[in-house]
Amino acid sequence: MSEENLKDQHLTEDQVDEENTEEDTSGFDPEGFDPNMMAGVQEMMAKLQRADELEKEIGDLKGKYARLLADFENYRRRTNQDVLDAQSAGVGKAAEALFPIHDDLDRALQAAQQNPESVLGGIQGVYNNLIRAFEKLGLEQTGKEGEQFDPNFHEALTVVPGEQDDVIVQVYQSGFRIGSKLIRPARVVVSKK
Template structure:
């Protein structure tokens, strides 16, 4: 029986070890469940944050598109207001029944000044290149004439050109000096 007694303690020790391991396994599983739950909650929060950021980005994109559309639609509003005063002056001149050439000339001169002021406020500048070298980016030569000026120099402007904020919107139509 001594052989059995020797086996008895070993069996009891094995049972104790298994019971301890079972407690440890249960503790580890419980900790893993807690960790898993925390990670799942963190993942859910990250998903919500991503959805929020996407929605916010879409709102910003939509607002920017609306702002661009409004800007494009009403970009000339300020200039149009300036031109209304010019039109009013022209209509008043046409309605004048005094038949005085001098009054008409004064009215047209004032209207031209109003128009020049509107152009200046809109950064619309005149291109009047008399005496300058031909610049194909700003001038369109329509003919050449013999002249005392250096060849390819503008000697006459047939139609003024215009730049809007430094960008040519209509080149000046010019006559240039021909080479001798």
């Protein structure tokens, strides 16, 4: 290329400004857009912004849910452990109350080997200790002869003729309750007129 061609290609500063001005007038004109189209674009931008806000909110809620779930799982584990601990404590309390009876029965068996006639008094003493241990645990014996039959606490095995209705005349197996909660029903024979 000759130097003259290069000069022709090289524009002056004024010429460049003129060319840029011409391009600006032929390019983007925000005033020329349809107002409905601009409103649609603005609405779309607002919806995109709202979508971003909702995504952030969803992320926050997922985090809160994960923490809540972890807290619940920890609570469930602690509660299960508390139940197991309470059961163990209850069994321990019952065992402590029954240990003296175990010891009395052991002594009664040893005494029976040496003198069988002496056993009756020892067994009566062990039985009395057992009833006292039950009372310490809050157990109340139900189903005694002469007591009024109560289907909430007694199980009638048979009915026999008698002078009064619904009176216990014989006890096959004593029942036990704690307050109004039945632990084991008494198995009894009931009278009917």
